[in-house]
Amino acid sequence: MPRQMKLGLFVLPSGQHIAGWRLPEAQADMHVDFASYRTLARRAEEARFDMLFVADNDGVQAGAWSREALSRTANRFAAQFEPLTLLSAIAACTTHLGVVGTASTTYFDPYRLARQFASLDLLSGGRAAWNIVTSHDASAAANFGIAPLEHAARYERAEEFVGLVEKLWRSWEPDAFPRDKAGGVFFDPARLHAQHHEGRHFRVSGPLNVAPSAQGHPVLVQAGSSGPGRDLAARKAEVVFTAQTNLRDAQAFYADIRRRAADFGRAPDALKIMPGVSCIAAATEAEARDRFEAMQSLIDPAVGLAHLQTLLGVSLEGHALDEPVRELPASNAMQSRHALFLGMAREEGLTLRQLYQRAAGAKGHLLLVGTGAQIAGTLARWFEEGAADGFNVMPPYLPGGFDDFVTHVLPELRSRGLVREAYAGTTLRENLAQ
Amino acid sequence: MPRQMKLGLFVLPSGQHIAGWRLPEAQADMHVDFASYRTLARRAEEARFDMLFVADNDGVQAGAWSREALSRTANRFAAQFEPLTLLSAIAACTTHLGVVGTASTTYFDPYRLARQFASLDLLSGGRAAWNIVTSHDASAAANFGIAPLEHAARYERAEEFVGLVEKLWRSWEPDAFPRDKAGGVFFDPARLHAQHHEGRHFRVSGPLNVAPSAQGHPVLVQAGSSGPGRDLAARKAEVVFTAQTNLRDAQAFYADIRRRAADFGRAPDALKIMPGVSCIAAATEAEARDRFEAMQSLIDPAVGLAHLQTLLGVSLEGHALDEPVRELPASNAMQSRHALFLGMAREEGLTLRQLYQRAAGAKGHLLLVGTGAQIAGTLARWFEEGAADGFNVMPPYLPGGFDDFVTHVLPELRSRGLVREAYAGTTLRENLAQ
Numbered sequence: 001m002p003r004q005m006k007l008g009l010f011v012l013p014s015g016q017h018i019a020g021w022r023l024p025e026a027q028a029d030m031h032v033d034f035a036s037y038r039t040l041a042r043r044a045e046e047a048r049f050d051m052l053f054v055a056d057n058d059g060v061q062a063g064a065w066s067r068e069a070l071s072r073t074a075n076r077f078a079a080q081f082e083p084l085t086l087l088s089a090i091a092a093c094t095t096h097l098g099v100v101g102t103a104s105t106t107y108f109d110p111y112r113l114a115r116q117f118a119s120l121d122l123l124s125g126g127r128a129a130w131n132i133v134t135s136h137d138a139s140a141a142a143n144f145g146i147a148p149l150e151h152a153a154r155y156e157r158a159e160e161f162v163g164l165v166e167k168l169w170r171s172w173e174p175d176a177f178p179r180d181k182a183g184g185v186f187f188d189p190a191r192l193h194a195q196h197h198e199g200r201h202f203r204v205s206g207p208l209n210v211a212p213s214a215q216g217h218p219v220l221v222q223a224g225s226s227g228p229g230r231d232l233a234a235r236k237a238e239v240v241f242t243a244q245t246n247l248r249d250a251q252a253f254y255a256d257i258r259r260r261a262a263d264f265g266r267a268p269d270a271l272k273i274m275p276g277v278s279c280i281a282a283a284t285e286a287e288a289r290d291r292f293e294a295m296q297s298l299i300d301p302a303v304g305l306a307h308l309q310t311l312l313g314v315s316l317e318g319h320a321l322d323e324p325v326r327e328l329p330a331s332n333a334m335q336s337r338h339a340l341f342l343g344m345a346r347e348e349g350l351t352l353r354q355l356y357q358r359a360a361g362a363k364g365h366l367l368l369v370g371t372g373a374q375i376a377g378t379l380a381r382w383f384e385e386g387a388a389d390g391f392n393v394m395p396p397y398l399p400g401g402f403d404d405f406v407t408h409v410l411p412e413l414r415s416r417g418l419v420r421e422a423y424a425g426t427t428l429r430e431n432l433a434q
Numbered sequence: 435m436p437r438q439m440k441l442g443l444f445v446l447p448s449g450q451h452i453a454g455w456r457l458p459e460a461q462a463d464m465h466v467d468f469a470s471y472r473t474l475a476r477r478a479e480e481a482r483f484d485m486l487f488v489a490d491n492d493g494v495q496a497g498a499w500s501r502e503a504l505s506r507t508a509n510r511f512a513a514q515f516e517p518l519t520l521l522s523a524i525a526a527c528t529t530h531l532g533v534v535g536t537a538s539t540t541y542f543d544p545y546r547l548a549r550q551f552a553s554l555d556l557l558s559g560g561r562a563a564w565n566i567v568t569s570h571d572a573s574a575a576a577n578f579g580i581a582p583l584e585h586a587a588r589y590e591r592a593e594e595f596v597g598l599v600e601k602l603w604r605s606w607e608p609d610a611f612p613r614d615k616a617g618g619v620f621f622d623p624a625r626l627h628a629q630h631h632e633g634r635h636f637r638v639s640g641p642l643n644v645a646p647s648a649q650g651h652p653v654l655v656q657a658g659s660s661g662p663g664r665d666l667a668a669r670k671a672e673v674v675f676t677a678q679t680n681l682r683d684a685q686a687f688y689a690d691i692r693r694r695a696a697d698f699g700r701a702p703d704a705l706k707i708m709p710g711v712s713c714i715a716a717a718t719e720a721e722a723r724d725r726f727e728a729m730q731s732l733i734d735p736a737v738g739l740a741h742l743q744t745l746l747g748v749s750l751e752g753h754a755l756d757e758p759v760r761e762l763p764a765s766n767a768m769q770s771r772h773a774l775f776l777g778m779a780r781e782e783g784l785t786l787r788q789l790y791q792r793a794a795g796a797k798g799h800l801l802l803v804g805t806g807a808q809i810a811g812t813l814a815r816w817f818e819e820g821a822a823d824g825f826n827v828m829p830p831y832l833p834g835g836f837d838d839f840v841t842h843v844l845p846e847l848r849s850r851g852l853v854r855e856a857y858a859g860t861t862l863r864e865n866l867a868q
Contacts, residue, residue: 021613021615021620022615022618023615024615026615028613028615028620029611029613031645032556032611032645034526034556034557034558034559038526057643058545058546058549058643059545059639059640059641059643060641060643067623067626068623070621070623071619071620071621071622071623071626072618072619072620073620074613074620077643078620078621078643079606079610079611079621079643079644079645080643080644081553081556081557081644082549082550082552082553082644084518084519084522084550085518085519085522085550085553085554085557086522086553086557088518088519088520088522088523088526089522089523089525089526089557090526091523092468092472092522092523092524092526092527093526093527107543107546108546109541109543109578111492111493111577111578112492112541112542112546115492115516116516116518116519118516119515119516119519119520120519122466122468122515123468123515123519123520123523124468125468139639142637142638142639143545143638143639143640144543144545144638145636145637145638172513176513177463177466177513179455179462179463179508181455181456181457181458181460181462184456184506184732184734184737185505185506186455186462186505186506186507186508186512187504187505187512187513188505189501189502189504189505192501192505202579203579204576204577204578204579205493205573205576205577206493206577207493207494209491209492209493209494209511209512209513209514210513210514210515210516211465211466211513298618300618303618
């Protein structure tokens, strides 16, 4: 069997483009409409996607945004479904699609998280995955009565948290339940393992009170790009999500993660590395460009600026919109983004308006605008030249932005034999291994 | 419209009778089989039940049970689905049935709980309810790294917790989302209320990042029987679950809760008081008795004794099974149960075996064995004589124990006009008000 791309559908109800919800053809109320998620999930399953992925934040992601700017965007987790409840409902309406939920090791209790993901995994027939994040959002911290943790402290907690969750998922051996009616034995006590974890951050007796699923336990997904984040991914993750905007950097990231995985004694193919990609696909390049320009023209300056400020970690107050970007103070947060966008502004002589428009399209992910053949060509190159094992498809708006991918890009990938025609198995882990 | 009974389906995957899972016709693996829950939920909806209710414990409920005794029962939450994930999946497969999840104010974070229940409520179209419990189980406490809280401390925390969750559920006004594409306004900042709670136990900024549902927010359910528990129910609950075994005590409880509610300024009819009832129904009384005796004969002595010990809060080691029950030391826990069962043993001269068999049938709830007409007659009397607004139906085994209720009891209730023919609305709160 030749190697094939893994495909995830990344769902923000507002779409990935910061102004996607304002397109006339976009559905702006998906954040309160479960039926739309069900339809979208079923389409992803018909398209033989590996998984549907939902991001998360434990609160309205206000950051430094004014309430006025917040109210003019749909992209800051203001009012969305919570991942575990949403994905459980989606799992009940699908049969093969993996469901990937983001949950933070900083704000969850490990027993609660282990239990809810195990239950999702069991009821879906072994299709769940946990996207491990450590959260730096101060708005979320304030909803749990704590101060935001520093990067190192978050990752130290995450290491213990993930190890503990994995232990809890091994509480019951797969054949622990004879359910012998005549003999009166429901479970075999020798196949139950309590765990008794005592660590620096957590003390949890166990055992977990959920039985293992058809795939044993949920798949682990990770998206860290810092050194500790990459190490956590290389040691634990089966799927790595990443934001990459050019082939060379994506290749370097791909090689680095696989090298780290090998250093930890893992087979590098045990990890699937999946960059995010926002595709604006149409029958002709001109049509795709028009759709993209329509979205770009709908970017509210207050929203575009607030978004750029968040990416750069600096205030842009007092800077003129239509003059070339001036030098900005250094920032402690997101240094790679800071350098990327300021370098772009300097090289191309961009105005501030042009710069925030650049940032707003895919929010730091790869953005491809064109025909199905053009986009499939780029994806194929990344896949074949050591930059990706597949992609997390981020529709710029919904639901049409996903339909466009299925209509224009997917047949091109299929004709090249790059994506599956049928699912290999019923669990997510089986399909990832295909 | 004459007053009609509210009906809930209380689902333990093992059935309510402690040996129900051992019947040849019982499905013993429902604890790992979501498809059975889906079928059961759809049957409850066809039968026009108000709600499906799941109990919960945040861990294997070991208490003083030996691992050996535990392994011989299916009733201690050893390995079951977690309520919020399970009910989200059930909600996706139903359209009118309410879904009631138990969750503890002692082990949940209030923001997490408010968010997950709001999300369940939104995706179900306004059919969610939260059954508030405070948890005294030590096995659960050990899964969160804390010592079990005393009764008073649990209720003090619960009071603040419930008030905070209600505040979070009011974060967004129902019309807070104009989603004005042309004007670029997604939400109206004046209709968003952050909350900023600072209490004795919790500091939570808010706002909640889930929009209100078709019924506004989840229905509140409570089952406390102590003074503080009754006060919490009388102040906050819309549904009160209770365990009552005779008409007189049930009437006293019913009157007491309504009086307390009136004292708090509430209309007593705003609370629906629903005792649990385990029905063993058949075409003839003899057939029903046979089914009951079959279950009684399957009670494992080790399990029956462990269960009785848990109810009484005392050790029964060294007591002979087939001699009359001797006097037992007093117990601090569950004084009402202690007095009930010891009084029963003394009055009727029961042996220890006979006593644990009494306790095992419905685990402290009303147990009715007979024809549909006999059982409907008792339920009608409780409903008409001030003991109940409806019942939480607890099938002794599954799935047949529920089918028997639908086949034999429900038509009798319907012919008396005591239960609905059709749902009044689509939300749980609308149907409860019918």
